[in-house]
Every structure is written in structure tokens, then in C-alpha cells.
Amino acid sequence: MGNYFKTAFRSLKRNKGFTFLNLAGLTIGVAVCLLIIFYVVDETSYDRYNSNGNRIYRVNTDTKINTSITSSAIAAPRVAAALRLNFPEVENTVRLLADEEVRFKKGDELVMEKNALFCDPSIFDIFTLPLLEGDPNTALTEPNTIVLTERMAEKYFGTTHVLGKVLVRVGDRNSNTSLKITGVIKNLPAQSHFEGDFFESMVGLPIAGNENFAAFFPFHTYVLLKPQADYKKLEGKFPAFLKKYLDFIEAMEKQGDYIKLNLTPLYDIHLQSNRANELGVNGNIQYIYIYSGVALFILLLACINFMNLSTAHSASRAKEVGIRKVLGSPRIGLMLQFISESLLLSCFSMLAAIVLAWALLPLFNNIAGKNLTLTGSTLGWLLPAIIGITVVVGLLAGAYPAFFLSAFNPIKVFKGQTAAGFKGNRLRNWLVVFQFSISIFLIIGTLIVYNQLRYMQQRPLGFNRKQVLLVKHINTLNNQGVTFKQEVLGVPGVASASLSSFVPTGHRRWTNYVSANNNTHQTEFWPVDEDYLRTMSMSLDKGRDFNPALSSDSSAMIINETAASVMGFSGDALDKTIVFGNNQKQYHIIGVVKDFNFNSLRDNVAAVVLTMTTAFERKKQGDRPDVLAIKVNNDNLPALLSQIENKWKRFSGNQEFDYSFMDEDFDNLYRTEQRTGKIAVWFTSLAILIACLGLFGLAAYTAEQRTREIGIRKVLGANVPDLVAMLAINFLKLVGIAFLVAAPLAWLFMNKWLQGFAYRESISAWIFIAAGVGAFLIAGLTISSQFIKAAIANPVQSLKVE
Template structure:
């Protein structure tokens, strides 16, 4: 019996090749989209789950408010992990990452290579994170100073083999070279990790003022004992603060009690975040890698479900559109004694068989387009994930679930035909069935309109980001990376390059106003005697005389640092946010105090106020910044002309090679770094265009099916109208107006839903657009145009048909 069902299904597919092709292709596109989005969602949700103790690993976060300034960082003091392990048995072990030393220069042969993915970690790092060793013992690998653990790809890069335990790597810092012994080689860190390092150096080589309980510079991870509720354990942080942190605050200021500290509007708290939540649920500054966003996972999961539903609806519409063609078959089979149950089974078998064929085609399509999808999504996904033991059963069940879902309505609809009426040619469908099909088309176009509006809003926000006045000129600024090894020669290099034609200005600094630049947040005070009300927290940037000119920043009050004044080293400039936080209408001439140790403050006169500028992405408010005139040779930046740019870069490289022979020359443009801050939004925009287009294509197939159905049902009416003199245009309008009504209903439903979704998305930006009315007009007009183009083919075909043929058919 079952084999007979499949034989009939196959024959029907071959008999109606056009409808079958549209059905299978539309369903395959929907399934392909579903598979690709499923891979994306699975990859996003898999971060850090490779660790054996993933369910018990937590990172400590710090939240504080000082003088009205909120601070949200993933850092702790250097001692915090050890103190928690000492005081609380719930802590099984801890480890730290110190990532402040930045890019390393590692010698290979006679030259140095830049290694940005290098950091310092504790010897307990491998007790927390599951990073298998290829050679060496990771449990003891970093116990001693001057030791390093490297990944397999790094070992091959430097030595051509992974058998390198006992070899050394020469690391250059300033004018000094330090040999580090390779004590272990590990497998490359999985791509779905919230950190990516190629070199892990011993924590014992960190040059740091150890024991400063108020200085937060370490990523600290805890492994809690099995069965420990981390939310309950978080309450222990109050005891920690009272026991360790507050005495340090008292030592640095004139604050007498914690109550006084909080009454002044201040706050200090610690919390835990599961390591598996860091990638998707953490939006803190200074994450080790750019984070994802759980909202995007939810959005794309919903898009995948809707696209799959649209594909299923297509099958329903196209199948019921062929109802007249199957009616006599049903009538004859019923007259010969076939029961309705057997007919339902037959039609469900056909839909499931079509779904299986579509899935096979969808897997092939997904395999072909996955490289492009990876490029758009910024991923390295592979199809093998779909065939893993946890996903394969769902993949096998997918065509049966969708086949039964899509085939249920056509099966019950077609099997309900009465044989007497069918064989007499009196097939009727009834208003309820037409209404259900209309509902399905409304759903398809409402989903498409939501996706169109979402895409337009995303690109409108990206345009706003690109063209907003950000307080500095990001164009034509060339940044020379990692100039710290030059030391004092960084200024010499700057002055040599300034002699070249095409260089307008230059500056030496560690700070540039784009993400992933060095940051230095410190406490300051309005008063010489620090108390709970006068203590503030601000960004402290060390710059030179030419920084503002090179960055294109503007002074709103006062003056810039100048060589004409002999004491500007004791002066500061601040931005408008800092002036507002300090409570000064005119800050120039006022004095603020920087904190240089317990109870030690240094008075600094404010000589200028810089117009606010965005030094983080537009997701964040502009925080307070203090500028100090100090040598800080991390980066050298130049404002350049764009003519003969490659020749100019080559000349700059020649200057570099003269001053720093053997050191790698690396550069970037500031506008590229600025755009990189919004790479996630740019990827989302591209993916939104892709899936909006696919949803519209699939929806068009569905409306094509309904247009075919309506044309068949109204064939007699069309013939009579043409006999009585109706024009082709009037008949096309007659058949099209019903679809325009459906599109308008879809728009009325979709517009408020799309507004709510995109309004919620925009709240993630501190600086954002207002959703314009024209976005909805464009989306509605696009939907109407798409519907008219799709329907017009069937409408014109029906209108041009010979009326005698139409009447004979009826």
C-alpha cells in the first residue's frame, strides 16, 4: 500500500512538471534558508561550551557609580580570585587573564613578527579551560617565569612543526629582548570561544603594581564547586567589598563609612556571568573579542521559522490551486470505493515525498552557498554540524514535520470533494476555503513587509552612523600600529615623516577615538581632600601638542597644549562631558585633582574644553575624558592627503625601516577602524537583505498559486464578461483588486509589528534615528508592486483566453 502511495506521488509530480518544479524549488529555498539560519543560531549558542566545566565557569564583572558616572567592566583587582578561594569553599579554583601588554614582537629569523593574539595567564588557566595539549604538560607549563604555551598553528608558523617543547621564542619589549621557553603546545583554540590567543605567557612576567585592591585590570574566572548556585554565591561579594575593597577606598579618600559612600550616590558591586553567556549576553567595554547579541539570535530564529512557514503555505496554495485538476481523480476513486482516510493518506504522502525531495535539494543548495553565507555572517561554519548526533534526528524529522504541516490542509480539502458533484462538473470551493487561503497570503506578505521595513531601518541607522558628526575627522588619518618598541624614537619617527610632502600633521599617543584603542580610567576629585561627593571616575588620555589638530577635534573653550607655556605638563584639557560631570559652566581656570596613590592628589588646572567626540560606538553615551600632556608612544598617527597615497605609505615605511630596522611595519586607516566598530550591524544588514529577498521570492510563488486558483474558479465569469464586451484591462483589474486588498491588510498588520521590533532594536544605540514615515510607505509600495507583477501574469493570461474555450471548460 505504501509503495503504491509513493508511485502515485511520483506520477503526479511528473504529470504536472511546472507546478512540481515551483513547489519543490520554493520549498527547497525555504528549507535552505532554514538550514543556514539554524547553523548560524547553533554556532552562536555554542560559544565556550567546549569546556568540560562550562556549566561551572563564571567570570567576575564589576559595576560602579562614582560622581554620577556609571562604569561597567569585566575586570577585577589582581588579588580577588585568590581572596575568594581563600575565604569561600564554594570556589574550586580560579584563573586570570592580563591583556594590557598588547601586541608582542616575536623574532623569527632576522625579523620580528607582530603577534596581537598574545596574553598573560595564570598557571591554573588549563585547569579552568579545556585546551588539550599536543605536547607538554599544561598543568605545570606556566609555573615558572619566562615560559610560554603556544598553539599548533603558531608552532608551525615559527618552526614548521609542533614538536617544539624546549625551544625558545625571543620577544622584544622596548629595547630589551627576552627569551621565553616553550613548555607546551596546545590545539588551536576553538572558533566558538569568547577569547582567541595564539601565545599564552606566564603571569609571572607581568610588570604590575601587585596588591592594589582598588585597581581593576584582570579578567578573573571562577570554577564553583558542583551544586553551587552562582546567584546565591554572588551575595558573598558584599562581604568581600566590606572586608577588602572599602578599606582601600577609605585609605585613598576621606570617606568614613560605606553608608556615606552610598548616600553620595556612589555604588560598587561585583557579579558573576556564566562563561557560556559572555558572547551573547555581555555588552561591556573591553571584552576580549567583539560580542554577539542574543537579540539577533532570537530575530534570526524567528525569521527561519517564518520563511519555513511561508514555504509550507506555498505548497498549500499551489496544491489547492490544482484542485480542479485533481477533482475528477478524487471523484472516480471515491466512486470506486476509496475511503476518505485513504485519500488523506495519499495526499499527505505526496506532500511528505515532495518535502523529502526539497530537503535533498536544500542540502545541496546550502552546501553551495555556505561559503558566501560564512562571509556575510563572519563565521567559519560547516555542513557537518547538521549531521552531528544531536541535530541529525531533527534533520531527518524535518521533511516529515513540514510535509504533514503543509499537506494537511490540501489533504482534507481535496478528500472532501463529493463524487457526484465532481463528476457532474459542479466543483465548488466555498467562501471559508477562500478565506483561509487569503489568510495564508496575508501572513506571507505581512512577514515580507516586516523584513523589508527592518532592512530599511537597519540601513538608515548605518547611514546615520556613517554621516553623524562624531566630534572628530576620521577621514584621511593614517595610524601606524604598535610603535612602543621605538621608545623615544617614536617622536623622532614622527618628525621625520612630517618632512614628507602629503603629511599635514602628526601625533604620538596611545589613544585614538575608535574601539580597541588603549583606555585608562582613573579616579579624580573636585577637591584636594577626596570624599564621597568629590570622587569621580574619568578616562585619562596621554597626548602630545599636535593631537587635537591631527584628530580634527575642536576646542569649545580655552586653549590647546602649547610649547609657548612652560608648565602645561601640570595642566589638563577635558571634554564637555567631563565639564558637565564636574558641574562647571565655564571649566577653564578651574582646578581638579588626579589621584596618584593612597591619599595623594595632584592639582591640575583646566586650560581647555574639547567638544564632545565619540570614542566608543554609538551604542554608548559619551563619557568624561581628561587629556594630559605626557609621552605615550603606543601609536603614531598622521593626517595625510589622498593623492599618491601608496607612494606616501612606501616613503613612510622607508623612514620606519631606517629608524627601526627589523621591526614590522603595520598601519591602518582610522575610518576603517571606525567602520569595524559596526561590523555586526553591517553583517546583520546584509543578512536582512538576503533573507528579505528570499522571503519575498517564496511569497511571490505563493501568490502565484492563489492567482492561478482564482483564475480557474472564475473562468466562466471571465468568459461571460468578455462575451459581453469587457476589455482585457478591466478583467485584469477585476482579478488584481482582491490581491491588493490582501496586501493592504498585510500592511496594516505588519506596520505596527515592524515598528515595535525596530524601535526595540534601536534602543540598543545611545544615539539613534527616529523611524521615518517614508520607510512604511516604501515597504507598502514595494509589497503592492511585487504583488501586481506576480498576479499580472495569471490575470493577463486569463483575460486573453478565448471566451468560448472558457465556457466550454466550465
């Protein structure tokens, strides 16, 4: 074996061009594979830190009320206790309630925190949250107690030894609640489907004791099943369970409506759950499959390059094989010789790939939105993966050349009858077709992704997101929100402003039920002010806007076109009545606003009703709206922002000035698609580069093997363009076949991807034309340099070639 590797090293050293092309292709392919392995391992390791993770399930609620269908990740307050009471399979339950924006006192400063949760004391019995200080059995059993992560303990107190200290939470009206710290836990891993830094006791919280089983669903509810319990069988018992607690279920089912409960395994939440009201931003299992498949294809491209170049290079190895066979070398020995070369090259490429992947990791993190790092635990699985990839790539790339080269007949070799090079090798041609099929498929896919992103960014949404500034946390100003709005309206460059908690690009939603035409309908219910439609540049299809001077508008509603349709107002919805709330308050419709997209374009527009909250009502309620939307028409945005920030500081004191622009928030809705587009560009570029490396090598060998033929043709009068066309035609035919294979497959695959968007751009013919022309140009430019060089060579020198 030592002799095999020594000979292999000499062979690779002697054929530097061949070695460089193979090494470059394999290095790029393996580096991409390593980066994708990092990504896939990170995505599939979510929530694996929980020791009982395989027994933890989240309770979901699915509802259908008339035409409104909702699949949410939350459940009613009483569901957790009822599950424990009715099913022996359930060992324990816990409820989490996200407190989206909480203010805590840090000395004289008020700090806004977003990772705060109310939870039942049983959280430590279900999730693995190791306490550095405190007793998990008693930490959250009393009201107004809280457990912090070590990161937050250091932030607020400078130490993790904070047991018994007090953290002050500031409410909407600057009402203070003193929370006793009863525990400090380790920071949650990044691979958790929810983020949590503050865990406040739910004991004594009014909403937690609500006995209503169906009116509202605020809690993320988790169950810990007993060992060996089958969650599918448990799900099968839920319909009878609901009928026990909800006497109107049968009547709903007769009308085609329903309320259903189901379970999602904890390990499936991050990648396979895309429901309303998720606790965090989840991934998508489809993208794991896509990235893994692309990485595998890129690695295959590199291996195909090796096979193609090795078999094309066979002419220079034929005499070597013939002499070895004459001298008694068995075929197995020759095969081991060539596989040794492949393994040696694979080892070199792996070392280079590790360095390349390490260098590209920051760029990959930036594109993928990750924070992947090399740690001790990473090396535990990385080293076996590296060894495995090295061996598999070496064997995969070297197996066919070993069989091919070792099969040469020595008599035919010495007579010069060995079929070598590009011509006559059908398998090599099909491998080139396979390479370019993958490249063209990726080109088409990338173009379609970017075409859809452009469509989403340019599609009319029913509102104008341009130059709308959103100032956050207005509810922290107590009853001065309206005054602050009036002050802002006086700033030069401010066209209008509106106070509301609901903006089309925001995350806050309020789903509720209203009655119209003797039917119940599920709608979005948004309290807004009289300037909302004007600030958002929304258009009325019928009726008028809110008018605070009219006292009757306190019970007025503006609905969108979808709401008018689902409520059965096929004619004119104006002056029709809608009933809302437990007190059966009646609203009259004064206007119908044209539909506007307030969710991602993956979803259809849902029904929305808008009610007007007057300035008086806001003061009475403690100024609940938490966003001031400001329409600006000033080109000097820094100066305008500075003026608004100065007014904010005058009203808020030491509160942080938090703002964003609506168009940026809109773009954030499509971060996954944007990242997919960027990653697709990189993958496509690398796939094309690897394919071109192989094509370049094949072109070089083809030109070399046909040197005498080219010389004879030149002597007989052939010109350079004719010679180049003659040499290139076989390659371009293969690219044409690759296009015919890739185009329909790309259409099928990308059409299915587009089905995930309710609003999507059709797949245009120009995408396929551009991909085909691009592939031909890339292939033509790759091979042209070698063929032109051969065509312009001196025929006298060409005819001397043995």
C-alpha cells in the same frame, strides 16, 4: 504505502507547474533554514569544549562613582585569591591578563602577535587545554615560562617538539626576555570567547602581586565552583565579602555609589555579555532569536505556499477524490495519499536544499563573518536535523490539504458544486495575508537597519575621520618616535601628525579617577601631544590648545564638555583644578573641547580628560605612544604610503609596516549591524520570492477557473484593463490588509532595536510608504502577467472551456 507514493509521484509529474512552484518555494525555505541552523549551532557552541564549563564563571566588576557607571568584565588582582580563601564553594580560580601586542623573535625577524596572555598556573585546572607536550601541573609554575599552541610552535620552530626551547620576547626598549617553552597545547577551537596562542606565566609579574583591592581592575578572573554549588547564592554573599576588604564601601553606598562583584556563566559570555573590557568580540543573543525567527517564518511561507496551491488546485483533484470514495476508499486512505505527495515533495526539496545550502555556504560565511564548514562532527547533528525537517515540513505542508481534499462530498463533486479555487476560501486568503505580512515586516525592518547605518556613517562625531592614516606600533621605535614623526611631517601631502596611544576609533582606553569640586569622578584619561586636536580636527568650545613652549602646560588639562558637566563646572571650567594620581598631582584646565564620539554610537559620550606628554617626557619613558595619526591631503595615497613606509623601514629595520585608515576603523565598530543589514536584505528577498511564487500560482489558478467568466465579459464589452483590475482587486486587498498588520508590528519591534543605540535616527514615515508601495508593486507585477494573459485570450476559445 508503496502504492500511495507511486500515485503521488505520478500526480506530481502530471502537474509540472504546480510541482515546480512548490518545489522551488520549499527548496529555498529549507536551504535558508539549514544555513541558519549552521549559524545558530556555531554561535551557541562557544566554550562548550571545556569539560567543566557548566561550573566555570567569570568575575565582573560594576562601579558607580558619582554619575559614572561602568560594567566591566575584569576584577582587581587580589580578588581571585580572596574568593578562594573566603568561599568553600570555590574550587579554584585563574586570572588572565591580555597582552595586546607582543613582539617575538623569529630568527632575525620581529613578529607582532596579538593573541598573547599572561595567566596563572591553574589555567589547566579550569579550562580544557590538552597538552601535546609538557606537564599541566608544572608548565607555568616558574617565572619566564610559556606554553604555545601547536600552530605557533610550527610557525616559530617548524615542529611541535619544542619542549625546553627558548622563545625571545622583545620589550618596548628592545629589552629581551627569554621565555622557556614548557608546553604545547592543541589549537584553541574557533568557538572560544578568547583567542590564545601564547600563555605566559604570571608568576613573578609585579602587577599580579598587587594587594590593592579597588584601585584598578586589570584581570579577567574565572572561578571553578564545586559541583552542586549555586552561583546565585554565592553572588548574594559578595556585598559582605567586599565590606570585609574595603572599609569605604559603606561610605560610598551612603552617597549612592558602589563597587559590586557578580558572576557570568562561561556558556553565557559569548552571546549574553556586552561589558567593557571583554577578552574577545562577542555575539548577541538577540540576533540568534531574530535569525531563527526569520528562518522559521521563511519555512512557514514555503509551507503556506504548498497549502494554498494544493487547495487552489483542488478543482482538478475533486473528481479523483469523488471516484475513489465511490469505489470505497476510506478518508484515512485519501489523507495518507495526499500526505504521501507532501512527504515526497519535501524529500525532493530537501535534496535540492542541501545542494543549494552547500553552494551558498561560502557567500553566507562572507556575509555573516563566519568560517562554517561541513565536518564529521557536523554530520552527527545535521543528519537527524535533515530527517526531522523533512518530516515536519512534509506533515506541516500536507496536513491541511489532506484534510481539505479528503473531505469532498462525492455527490456534490459530480454535480460540480465543489467550492474550489481562490474565491470562497477564507483560510487561504488569511494565509496570503500572513505571507505578505512577513514580507512587508522584513522590508520595513531592512529599511530601518540601513537607515540607522547611514545615520551612523554620516552623523558628525566631533572629529574628522576622513583621510587620517594610523601607523601602528610606534613604541617599537624606542626613543625615535618623535624623530619619525618629524620625518613624516616633511612628506609632501602630510598636513599634520600626532603621537598618542589613544585615537577615537581605537580599542585602547585608560579609565581612571580624578578629583574635582571635592568629588571623585571616573573619566577617560588620555595622554596626547600638542598636535592631537589639530590632527583630529576637534573643536575647542572654550580656552586654548596645548603649547609645548609653555612649561606650565605640563600640568595642564583639556576636558570635554561632558567632563565639565559631570564635574560641576556649570559656568566656566577654565583655570579650575583637577587632582589626579596617588601623588595628588594638580592640573589646571586650559580648554574645553566639544564632545566627540570615541566609542560606538550605542553609548553616550563619556567624560574625557587630555593631558600633554612632551617630547622630553616621551624619551624619558621609552616613547610609550604606539600610534602616529597622520592627516593627509594628498589624492595620490599609494605614493604617499610608499614614502611613509620607506621612512618606517629606515627607522624600524625589519619591523612590519602596520597601518589603517581611521574611517575604516570606524566602520569596523559597526560590523555586526552591517552584517545584519546584508543578511536582512537576503532574507527579505527570499521571503518576497517565496511569497511571489505562491501568489503567482494562485493567480494562475484563479485565471484558469474564471476563464469562461472572462470570455463572457469580453463578449459583453469588457476591456482588458477592466478585466485585469477585476481579477487583481481581491489580491491587492489582501496585500493592503497585510500592510496594516505588518506596519505597527514592525514599528514596535524596530523601535525596540533602535533603543540599543544612544544616538539613533527616528523611524520616518517614508519607510512605511516605501514598503507599502513596494509590496503593492511586487504583488501587482507577480499577478499581472497571468491576468493579462487571461484577459487578452480569444473569448471564443474561452467559452469552449469545460
